[in-house]
Amino acid sequence: MHIPDGDQSAADPRRLVPRTDVALADPLLASAIDRLGSAEVKQAVVLMQQLVREGRLPPEQLVATVLEQLPDSTGSMRPVVNATGVVLHTNLGRASLSQAAIDAVVAAAGYVDVEYDLSDGRRARRGRGALTALARAVPAAGDVLVVNNGAAALVLATTALAAGREVLVSRGELVEIGDGFRLPELIESTGARIREVGTTNRTKLADYADALGPDTGCVLKVHPSNFRVEGFTSSVPIAELAALNVPVLADVGSGLLHADPLLPDEPDVAGALDDGAWLVTCSGDKLFGGPQAGLIFGTADAVNGLRRHPLARALRVDKLTLAAVEATLRGPSTPTERYLHADPQRLRSRCSALAAEVGGDVVASAGAVGGGGAPGLELAGWAVALPAGYAHRLRAGNPPVIGRVEHGRCLLDLRCVDEAADRTLAEAVRAASL
Numbered sequence: 103m104h105i106p107d108g109d110q111s112a113a114d115p116r117r118l119v120p121r122t123d124v125a126l127a128d129p130l131l132a133s134a135i136d137r138l139g140s141a142e143v144k145q146a147v148v149l150m151q152q153l154v155r156e157g158r159l160p161p162e163q164l165v166a167t168v169l170e171q172l173p174d175s176t177g178s179m180r181p182v183v184n185a186t187g188v189v190l191h192t193n194l195g196r197a198s199l200s201q202a203a204i205d206a207v208v209a210a211a212g213y214v215d216v217e218y219d220l221s222d223g224r225r226a227r228r229g230r231g232a233l234t235a236l237a238r239a240v241p242a243a244g245d246v247l248v249v250n251n252g253a254a255a256l257v258l259a260t261t262a263l264a265a266g267r268e269v270l271v272s273r274g275e276l277v278e279i280g281d282g283f284r285l286p287e288l289i290e291s292t293g294a295r296i297r298e299v300g301t302t303n304r305t306k307l308a309d310y311a312d313a314l315g316p317d318t319g320c321v322l323k324v325h326p327s328n329f330r331v332e333g334f335t336s337s338v339p340i341a342e343l344a345a346l347n348v349p350v351l352a353d354v355g356s357g358l359l360h361a362d363p364l365l366p367d368e369p370d371v372a373g374a375l376d377d378g379a380w381l382v383t384c385s386g387d388k389l390f391g392g393p394q395a396g397l398i399f400g401t402a403d404a405v406n407g408l409r410r411h412p413l414a415r416a417l418r419v420d421k422l423t424l425a426a427v428e429a430t431l432r433g434p435s436t437p438t439e440r441y442l443h444a445d446p447q448r449l450r451s452r453c454s455a456l457a458a459e460v461g462g463d464v465v466a467s468a469g470a471v472g473g474g475g476a477p478g479l480e481l482a483g484w485a486v487a488l489p490a491g492y493a494h495r496l497r498a499g500n501p502p503v504i505g506r507v508e509h510g511r512c513l514l515d516l517r518c519v520d521e522a523a524d525r526t527l528a529e530a531v532r533a534a535s536l
C-alpha cells in the first residue's frame with residue numbers, strides 16, 4: 103500500500119527531525135563550534151536528533167538543548183575552590199600559580215623566543231630567562247637547571263653521579279614520598295646501587311665514612327619531608343657529609359629557596375649549598391609555589407655534568423614551564439606564600455562575614471602545608487563549620503567547593519581562598535543549602 107508523504111508527516115516524528123547540516127549552520131551554535139570544534143557539536147546534535155526521533159524532544163527545541171548539553175570548555179579539568187585549609191593539596195594540583203605565572207604561560211603559548219636570539223636571529227640558550235632568575239634568587243648556586251619534576255631531578259643527578267656505582271643513603275632516609283613512589287626504587291632504576299648506612303633512627307658520620315670506597319658515586323641526603331621521627335634519633339648534617347670529600351647530593355624536596363621562620367624544620371636550597379652540597383634538588387610546585395618542575399642547583403661543574411648528560415634531554419621541560427618558573431620568581435608573592443602566611447585575624451573576620459550570610463559556626467581550624475611538606479605543622483586559622491551533608495553538595499556545585507570533613511562537620515577553611523572569591527564561595531554555599 104502506498105501512503106502519500108503528506109499523509110505521513112503529522113504522525114511520523116522522523117520527518118520532523120532537523121537535518122544535521124541545517125542544525126550545525128544555526129547561528130546559535132556558531133560560537134560553540136568556535137570554542138569546541140564541529141565534531142563535538144555534531145555529536146551533541148546527533149544525540150538530540152535521536153531524542154526527537156523517539157518523540158522525547160520537540161524538534162524546535164533541538165538547537166537550544168544542544169547548547170545546554172555542551173560543556174563550557176574542551177578541558178575536563180574543572181577549577182575548584184580549595185576550602186580544605188591545605189595549601190599544597192596534591193589531589194588539587196599542589197601549588198596554585200600566581201597571576202604573573204598564569205599570564206606568562208598564556209604569553210608563551212604561541213611562538214616565542216624560548217631558544218632564539220632576537221638580536222642576531224640565531225639559536226640561544228633555552229629558557230635563559232628562567233635560569234637567570236633562579237640563579238639570581240640563589241646566589242650560592244654556581245649554576246641551575248630545570249627538569250620535569252623533583253623525581254626527574256633526582257634521577258638525573260643519581261644517574262650522572264652514580265650509575266653503575268653506589269649511592270650512600272641513611273636507613274632513616276629511604277622514604278616513600280606518596281602514592282607508592284619509593285625513593286630507593288627510583289634510585290635503583292637508574293642503575294645505581296643503594297648502600298644503606300646507619301639505622302632507621304640513628305645514623306652517624308662514621309657510618310658513612312665506613313661505607314666509602316672506590317665504588318662510591320655520591321652520598322645522598324634526603325629530607326624525610328612527610329613524616330617525623332622523634333625520640334632517640336640522630337642524622338648527619340650536610341656540612342659534615344661534605345667533609346667526606348665525595349659528591350653530596352641533597353634532595354630538599356619542598357623547594358624552599360631560603361629559610362622561612364614559619365617552617366623551622368624545612369631545609370632550604372641556599373642553606374644546603376652553603377653547607378657544601380654539590381647538587382640540591384627540589385620540586386617546583388611545592389613551597390616554591392610554581393608549576394610542576396624539578397629545580398636543580400649546584401656547583402657549576404656538577405650542574406654542567408647533568409646538563410650534558412643524554413638523559414637531560416628526556417627530562418627537559420617545555421616553554422610553558424620555563425615561563426611559569428620565571429614569572430613565579432620575578433612576580434609578586436605567590437598564592438602559596440600568601441596562604442601560608444595568611445593573617446589569622448583576617449581569616450576570622452572573613453569567616454564571620456561568611457557565617458553571617460550563610461549560617462554555620464566560626465571555629466578554629468588548623469591548616470596544613472600539605473604536599474608532603476612540614477608534617478605535623480599546624481597553621482592556625484579559622485573555618486565556617488556546616489553540617490556534614492554540605493560536603494558532597496558543595497562538591498557537586500559550580501564551581502565545586504572542596505571542604506574538609508572533620509568530627510562530622512564540613513569545615514570551610516578560608517586560608518587558600520582568595521578574598522576576591524569570598525562572594526563566589528558564599529553563593530556556592532547558598533546554592534548547596536537549597
Ligand SMILES: *Cc1c(COP(=O)(O)O)cnc(C)c1O
Binds near residue numbers: 253254327353395
Ligand atoms: C616531593 C618530593 C619528591 C618528589 O618531587 P616531585 O616533584 O613530586 O617529583 C622527592 N623528594 C622529596 C624529599 C620530596 O618531598
